[in-house]
Amino acid sequence: MLDLARHGITVSEGSSRDGNKLWSLTPHGLDAAAEALGRPADQMGGTARGAARSGAPHAMAVNETIIAITRTPATPTSPVPRQRTDSPSPPVAVEADVVGLRGIGLVGSWSTEVSLNLPSSRGTRTAVRADAVLQAPEADLPVLFVEVDNCTETPERLAAKFEKYRTYFRLKTRTTQGLELPVWRSRYAATGRDGHPPVAVVFNPGTRMGPEGLKNRMNTVLQQSRDVWSGTYRWHGTYGVGEERDGYYDYADAIPVLFTTLDRLQADGPHAAVWRRCGHGQFETLPDALANPKDHDAWALREETRRQQRDAERVEQQQAWGVQRERWTQEPALAPEPEPDPCERCGLPITGQPGILYDNEPPQDGRHCPTCRTDLQQQPMTLRQAFFGRPKQ
Template sequence: MLSALGIFQRATADQLWRMLRPADRHDRCTRDTLKVLEKTGLVREETRLESGHKLWVLTEKGHKEAKTLLPKSVRISALRKPRVDAEGRPVKDVGYDEHAAAVTSTAAVLTGAGYGTPLSWQTEIAHRLPYGYTQHADLTMRAPDAGVPAMLLEVDRVNEPVDDLVDKLRRYHDWFELLAPKADANKEKAARRQGAAVHEFRLWSRIYPATGREGYVPVAFVFTGKTEAQRASRMRRLEQAARAYFAGTPYPWAGFTAVDYHQAVPVVVTELERITAHPAGAAGRVWRRLGRDEWQTLPEALDNPDGERLYRVELREARRRQAEREAAHREAQRPVCTQCGAKFTDERWQQIRQSSWHGERDGLCGPCAKEAADRAEAERVARRQAEEADRAAAEAAAVKPRSRFSIRRRR
């Protein structure tokens, strides 16, 4: 209990029940525990919300105790001291308290749905930008066992301009693109063409774990308050105005429908009222990825079925079609035997192309060329044999011995 209040600074008994004891049928045990802690001076009631719930915070004594209970890796929230006016009367900051309650409720319903534990959350984490602005996240969640290694959450009570929400997303995008210390800017620029490789040079990868998906750490906008129609209108306006930061970039090659999300911010939206009304809570189909129409579970909404997986499928298909076109073109160029009309085999075609001596048999296929060669060889052998026979006959006639009769006649 003290650890949860140390992280979230303030919470109602209902929120602590949903976060710490979701298996209980009601929050009675949680309320009893808070009363005991109040008597021991560890917690105090800060105010009562419009919903009727008491908002509990740590006292100075409780804050010190919570600090000893939390791991060093978890940042404890600032001590919430009682606020009084000039006359010493308590001052009620309704707007701030309602926003803080909505932030804690968001963490409570997500934790109750299995997204981490109270120690998985941190509030008001600073993201400092080089132009002098610091973007604070209402919540940061780390729930790797639930398939969400990291996520930033912004809670909106439908009481600030949509342009402010777009500016928050723009600043997150700017922060995600910051170079890590000592990172080579030239290598980072070259790595932008290599998909996920670019993140090795970015600052965010040194602070947050790898998401296991394309893109930067996802950002969730949780809307609550006003009417359902007003919340729906707000989500549509945010989707239209912030498209440049979450839409990704289509791959430039013809025939590809996949989208490159490697340098985009995955943005999901939901409503606190939708989560609490769904039987499965935050584990149900209560999340919508900006750029899509359907409501999905959180892992489904964060997935990119039209991203790199589709790109690899389309790339294999494109290479297959290219190979078919090249094969068809090659087949169209394949020579045909001038004697029998048969197409050259690859071996025969390669033999002709590699030969530096061209002759009359280049237009013949392998078998016809062999027959022509055999025929030419037989003709050559026959000519040689005939020439040898003629020569032998001539030589025989030249060395024929003279008879005695021819000698007497000459005398």
């Protein structure tokens, strides 16, 4: 490291609390590292913030986070020839991860202290500086922004960073073909999911905070940043009578915010259920945490299921109607009722004219219609009829 410092590639940043010497790359060192890794220089990040303050606890936590997620042993490199003639010590073989857990990405997949800039009247200004950025497309993770929280700043200040991230993610530019594209897409690949790129917060409370205090801190950050990660609910009407209304969450302008702790990553690895996405309510694996189970695709599947159910019910009803019609065609026709006898007085049916109701009609006599029976009953009696009664008609 001293030889690298003489060449202006590294610079001493003090010592950590456990006595380890800390070094950082100079701008020339970042350029040399970019050339060795075959990456653009603007993706190499910058010098860690406050690297020489208090033994660089934040920079050390970022390094430990990268190691916990990557879990790959350091690859041997060609040493820089020393300017002294002492015989070099034999190289020490680097042991693999003793835990045996798989990691995500390689050391070269990371960038640290990445500035996400916004245009301003004075050129550009930094919207937010990401502690680390992981690009691991081979693990279905094109880009993951990582914030390491040592629980030394207020939860409100931590939650405010997500709004700065969204301000940067909303920034648009135009391609040479005139197509509008988010600015972050000019540096990173598309995520393949709805919304903005994910941001993971790795909490590292150490001995500064107990489990209950850490839980309260997570809940405070979650509530303070709800507008950033919650998405917008879209209602959709239903086609059937009595069906419940259904809808989906639109995550087009939402950031998937993930919570985890450094202890969980170190103990279980990044492939375990150590990620808690804001809004999901439980720890999940990374693919499950990044999924959107309540998005438009999920609603479309439910809508397709409802459509198939309605079609099946319609077919079943048509089949039932067909069976009923076939039964009706097979039933014998009913014999027509015999026509009533005509009235002896007027010739109309003795039951009266069809469709007419007769009120207070005299009892049927089998010879006259209701009208004639009423007329005969209302005729005045003769002297003979008064003495001997009316003759039976």
